[in-house]
Amino acid sequence: MGNKSGSFFKEKVLLGKSWGEYISGLLTPWNLVAGIIIIFGLYAIIYRLLFGLGPATNLSDEYPWGIWIAFDILVGIALAAPGLAVATSIHLFGFKDYHSFARPAVLSSLVGYVFAVTALLFDLGRYYRVYYPIIWSWGLTSVLFLIGWHFFLYIIISIVEWLPAFFEWTGLRKAQEIFSKLAIWATALGVIIAGGHQSALGALFLIVPEKLHPLWYSPLLPLFFLVSALFGGVAIVTIESSISHRAFEEYIPHEEHEVFPQKLLGLAKAMYILLILYLLLKILDLIHYHKVVYLLSPYGYWYLVETIGFVVLPILILANVIKYKWSKLVPFIGVWVALGVILNRFNVCLIAYKWYIPLSQKYYPSWMEVALSLCMVVFIIITTRFMLRRLPILPRKKEA
Amino acid sequence: MKLNRREFLSKVLKLGGVLSLSKSEIVSIKFTENTANERNWKLYEKRKEEGKEAPLEDSYAVLVDLTRCIGCRRCEWACNEWNKNPNQPIEEFEKSRFQKPSVFDKIRRTHAGNFTVVNRFYDSEGKPVYVKKQCMHCLEPSCASACFVEAFVRTPEGPVLYNPSVCVGCRYCMVACPFDIPAYEYYDAFAPQVTKCTFCFDRITEGKKPACVTICSANALIFGKRKELIRLAHKIIEDNPDKYVPYVYGEHDFGGTSWLYISNVPFEKLGFPVGFKEAPRRYTENYLFAIKVLEILAAPPLVYLAYKALKEHEYEKDHE
Numbered sequence: 001m002g003n004k005s006g007s008f009f010k011e012k013v014l015l016g017k018s019w020g021e022y023i024s025g026l027l028t029p030w031n032l033v034a035g036i037i038i039i040f041g042l043y044a045i046i047y048r049l050l051f052g053l054g055p056a057t058n059l060s061d062e063y064p065w066g067i068w069i070a071f072d073i074l075v076g077i078a079l080a081a082p083g084l085a086v087a088t089s090i091h092l093f094g095f096k097d098y099h100s101f102a103r104p105a106v107l108s109s110l111v112g113y114v115f116a117v118t119a120l121l122f123d124l125g126r127y128y129r130v131y132y133p134i135i136w137s138w139g140l141t142s143v144l145f146l147i148g149w150h151f152f153l154y155i156i157i158s159i160v161e162w163l164p165a166f167f168e169w170t171g172l173r174k175a176q177e178i179f180s181k182l183a184i185w186a187t188a189l190g191v192i193i194a195g196g197h198q199s200a201l202g203a204l205f206l207i208v209p210e211k212l213h214p215l216w217y218s219p220l221l222p223l224f225f226l227v228s229a230l231f232g233g234v235a236i237v238t239i240e241s242s243i244s245h246r247a248f249e250e251y252i253p254h255e256e257h258e259v260f261p262q263k264l265l266g267l268a269k270a271m272y273i274l275l276i277l278y279l280l281l282k283i284l285d286l287i288h289y290h291k292v293v294y295l296l297s298p299y300g301y302w303y304l305v306e307t308i309g310f311v312v313l314p315i316l317i318l319a320n321v322i323k324y325k326w327s328k329l330v331p332f333i334g335v336w337v338a339l340g341v342i343l344n345r346f347n348v349c350l351i352a353y354k355w356y357i358p359l360s361q362k363y364y365p366s367w368m369e370v371a372l373s374l375c376m377v378v379f380i381i382i383t384t385r386f387m388l389r390r391l392p393i394l395p396r397k398k399e400a
Numbered sequence: 401m402k403l404n405r406r407e408f409l410s411k412v413l414k415l416g417g418v419l420s421l422s423k424s425e426i427v428s429i430k431f432t433e434n435t436a437n438e439r440n441w442k443l444y445e446k447r448k449e450e451g452k453e454a455p456l457e458d459s460y461a462v463l464v465d466l467t468r469c470i471g472c473r474r475c476e477w478a479c480n481e482w483n484k485n486p487n488q489p490i491e492e493f494e495k496s497r498f499q500k501p502s503v504f505d506k507i508r509r510t511h512a513g514n515f516t517v518v519n520r521f522y523d524s525e526g527k528p529v530y531v532k533k534q535c536m537h538c539l540e541p542s543c544a545s546a547c548f549v550e551a552f553v554r555t556p557e558g559p560v561l562y563n564p565s566v567c568v569g570c571r572y573c574m575v576a577c578p579f580d581i582p583a584y585e586y587y588d589a590f591a592p593q594v595t596k597c598t599f600c601f602d603r604i605t606e607g608k609k610p611a612c613v614t615i616c617s618a619n620a621l622i623f624g625k626r627k628e629l630i631r632l633a634h635k636i637i638e639d640n641p642d643k644y645v646p647y648v649y650g651e652h653d654f655g656g657t658s659w660l661y662i663s664n665v666p667f668e669k670l671g672f673p674v675g676f677k678e679a680p681r682r683y684t685e686n687y688l689f690a691i692k693v694l695e696i697l698a699a700p701p702l703v704y705l706a707y708k709a710l711k712e713h714e715y716e717k718d719h720e
Contacts, residue, residue, distance in 0.1 A: 054586030061511055061583045064571035090703040094712075125584065125592040126570020137549035137566045143684050144572050145548035146691070181710060188706035192695045199691060206544055206683040207576045210673040222687055 039374020044368035063363035070117035080112025081233030150197035239335035261327035310340025430515025436483035459558035461626035475612035482611035536656035545681035546576035559599035655679025677687035
């Protein structure tokens with residue numbers, strides 16, 4: 001028995017190599033960079049735990065939220081929306097052509113959420129009480145309460161959606177079949193839960209009309225956050241699938257490679273439609289609330305950089321990409337759109353927040369805050385790669 | 401020898417090379433040993449248990465007449481003294497209005513273990529106007545609405561109190577507060593808490609005035625019932641129309657506050673957020689209601705789609 005599980009471990013986890021071979025195989029330049037980032041990140045974590053938020057971060061009474069919220073949570077969760085955007089379309093709306101995208105999308109959501117919440121722990125003054133809102137102290141009027149619960153539920157949902165791949169890997173067919181069915185129910189519930197908290201992240205700022213610049217403050221904030229999470233999620237799918245199709249080229253069946261450009265164009269169309277929807281909502285917001293007057297000010301120009309540079313321009317280019325079938329450009333526009341989501345979240349949470357205080361007094365992150373955030377990104381990449389290499393997530397050639 | 405908490409923390413911070421980086425004046429912010437919030441919360445719970453939380457006809461309030469404040473900062477001293485926060489001799493506070501440079505040169509805010517500050521502004525003739533800042537004790541507090549563990553409560557007496565024993569430290573209350581009042585013990589690595597003015601709940605429930613009101617000899621702070629003070633404020637303005645701007649700050653702002661201000665200088669020039677009548681918690685609470693309605697409405701179509709997908713799943717399996 002021990003021998004059998006030992007060989008299972010060697011075959012499945014070490015990919016048929018011995019420990020020595022496996023470890024020496026890890027010594028690549030990129031892994032070295034990743035290793036250095038992790039060392040700095042772990043140092044930041046230990047320092048924060050021993051000496052507190054004050055010494056480790058640039059947070060202050062004026063800026064209680066820094067990049068651990070803006071980047072790790074607001075950006076991290078928005079860009080971890082592939083599970084919501086893609087898995088739902090495939091499982092519930094019957095876009096069966098995209099079936100090969102479902103498992104990678106679920107994986108990116110699961111990994112994204114787990115590490116976003118991990119990063120959040122270090123931001124909480126009393127991280128050891130993180131379960132309080134779940135167990136006994138219910139602040140029912142709080143948007144953050146809804147977010148806490150929805151994160152908790154959505155991680156469970158993502159695990160259920162991921163388990164069929166896991167059980168296929170371990171060879172437990174019976175469990176795989178049970179969870180394949182459960183995963184469909186989980187996906188349906190996931191729409192409610194993920195839609196709920198994606199919009200709630202925007203709703204967090206509804207309570208600060210006096211602090212957020214009027215160009216960014218809007219009763220539509222929840223909808224803006226939800227729609228931008230959807231195109232952000234699709235953008236991540238274009239990036240992630242392009243990278244994995246290249247990195248795992250030899251494993252993926254030939255016919256998958258042939259249809260892949262077509263699929264990318266399909267994703268480009270989805271981004272295109274969602275971006276136009278978002279732009280229309282933005283224009284409505286601008287006109288309905290008489291905000292055009294704010295455009296001729298430094299913050300107004302900055303707003304135009306965000307909206308024209310990262311919404312209008314991608315729309316124009318996507319129109320051509322779709323028309324002329326430039327599928328190779330799609331992942332690059334994916335990066336562009338994802339950067340737009342990052343910029344938007346930074347604007348709402350940090351830059352346009354307390355816009356009235358001079359730039360010199362504004363918050364900027366300490367190196368330890370940056371290190372911890374980068375460390376979480378590295379963890380996301382490493383974990384994703386680890387699973388893609390082992391679990392049946394990408395379409396694979398049938399073994400002879 | 402047993403180390404007390406402050407000594408222990410300072411040792412830990414020295415280990416991390418933190419203290420050497422800091423100026424001695426902000427050390428008080430780092431080790432506040434604030435217990436006032438916890439004490440008042442326990443008192444609130446005790447009174448609730450004993451059934452003393454009798455419904456009041458009207459809550460307590462303070463009317464601040466900014467034209468009378470002389471900037472002696474004794475209220476800051478009295479606040480620290482009563483709440484056992486880090487303090488200095490009273491003379492240090494009294495002399496700052498004559499000093500150059502002085503603490504008034506910078507606009508200050510509340511910090512950990514520092515519940516109230518007085519700031520100096522100038523009117524159009526260049527005469528100083530002193531503005532005391534502390535928790536406004538909103539009638540519909542944003543902090544209480546924002547808190548996801550219900551660590552804030554507005555008592556029937558008026559004070560908004562904070563309960564450190566459930567606080568997780570997310571600091572959303574600090575984001576949400578329109579007056580930037582709650583402050584955080586960022587330098588406490590193990591059990592940091594939010595600190596804020598308690599409206600001297602432990603004094604007013606005993607029939608006394610808040611510590612800052614008691615010490616004010618300039619008659620700038622008037623303690624009483626909210627409705628009466630609003631009436632008084634309007635009367636003062638009516639009787640002296642040339643002296644005051646015709647506005648009682650806090651009567652309606654952000655849904656109404658327990659601390660009310662009248663002034664000879666427009667409030668937007670004194671650092672007050674103006675133009676917000678509605679309590680911001682309405683926006684988030686409306687959202688929460690709307691999202692729940694949408695979630696309920698979305699459920700039936702999603703169940704239908706999932707059911708259909710399952711049927712297809714089984715059909716495909718049978719025909720493999």
